Amino acid sequence: xxxxxxxxxxxxxxxxxxxxxxxxxxxxxxxxxxxxxPILDAxxxxxxxxxxxxxxxxxxxxxxxxxxxxxxxxxxxAFTLHGIYxxxxxxxxxxxxxxxxxxxxxxxxxxxxxxxxxFQMLGYYMTEMTEFISxxxxxxxxxxxxxxxxxxxxxxxxxxxxxLLIPVFxxxxxxxxxxxxxxxxxxxxxxTGLFYFLWPISMPFFFDPVExxxxxxxxxxxxxxxxxxxxxxxxxxxxxxxxxAVLLLVxxxxxxxxxxxxxxxxxxxxxxxxxxxxxxPF
Numbered sequence: 001x002x003x004x005x006x007x008x009x010x011x012x013x014x015x016x017x018x019x020x021x022x023x024x025x026x027x028x029x030x031x032x033x034x035x036x037x038p039i040l041d042a043x044x045x046x047x048x049x050x051x052x053x054x055x056x057x058x059x060x061x062x063x064x065x066x067x068x069x070x071x072x073x074x075x076x077x078a079f080t081l082h083g084i085y086x087x088x089x090x091x092x093x094x095x096x097x098x099x100x101x102x103x104x105x106x107x108x109x110x111x112x113x114x115x116x117x118x119f120q121m122l123g124y125y126m127t128e129m130t131e132f133i134s135x136x137x138x139x140x141x142x143x144x145x146x147x148x149x150x151x152x153x154x155x156x157x158x159x160x161x162x163x164l165l166i167p168v169f170x171x172x173x174x175x176x177x178x179x180x181x182x183x184x185x186x187x188x189x190x191x192t193g194l195f196y197f198l199w200p201i202s203m204p205f206f207f208d209p210v211e212x213x214x215x216x217x218x219x220x221x222x223x224x225x226x227x228x229x230x231x232x233x234x235x236x237x238x239x240x241x242x243x244x245a246v247l248l249l250v251x252x253x254x255x256x257x258x259x260x261x262x263x264x265x266x267x268x269x270x271x272x273x274x275x276x277x278x279x280x281p282f
Contacts, residue, residue: 017089018082018102025151026078028218033159034071036272047071051158062115062157073112074158080109081117084124116157123149137191140180141173144195148172163269167206174199182236200247206269209255216244 051070052059083105126146173195180186227233
């Protein structure tokens with residue numbers, strides 16, 4: 001009896017071709033932008049105002065549809081920019097025809113937030129650069145830097161929280177590094193492992209105790225879920241869980257000192273905890 005292959009339906013094929021599973025980290029970044037945006041101007045919420053309105057004529061370069069709320073525009077862009085995945089598959093010869101819908105989605109992304117999307121596209125191709133140039137410790141760090149621009153770009157270009165650039169750099173190096181180790185895609189496990197551990201080590205310098213606890217609470221189950229759907233992640237998940245358990249203990253004992261950067265360089269990290277949201281009238 002011949003085994004019949006089950007073809008994916010239209011919806012699941014779209015989810016697979018456009019890698020919509022990657023929306024999870026992207027939506028976390030979008031919600032992070034919404035969290036930070038009220039600090040910029042208490043007169044509007046992240047879903048009702050344009051963050052570039054104080055840029056004068058330059059606001060039209062960053063967001064041509066200036067009359068739309070920036071928070072909602074970045075949410076839409078998180079979806080439309082997924083057109084890059086099937087387009088990339090076409091360029092790599094994995095699919096025979098150029099997907100017109102993917103091209104249209106990328107075009108819409110540029111209309112929504114051209115500067116942000118340009119840097120995100122640059123970041124995406126930085127992640128591909130290692131395959132074309134050389135897989136070595138230096139270019140692997142460049143590859144991880146591309147992840148920073150592609151996934152966390154909205155935090156900088158819409159959230160305008162540039163102080164996050166340093167800790168998010170370590171975050172990108174760490175998460176991409178542990179991914180490389182699990183997939184055996186790194187030229188040096190030791191160097192990649194070192195950059196992974198720089199991520200939790202850097203957190204007390206930039207975040208207060210509540211934020212660190214929240215990140216630990218999100219990070220451990222997220223990796224646990226990933227090891228469930230990809231069992232070969234189990235051993236790196238164990239290392240990750242131990243690392244963050246230690247970080248949590250350190251945070252509890254030294255909470256009054258965090259973030260360390262503001263002790264050594266007062267004002268380096270601006271106030272970024274938004275005020276309580278007022279209840280909606282309905």
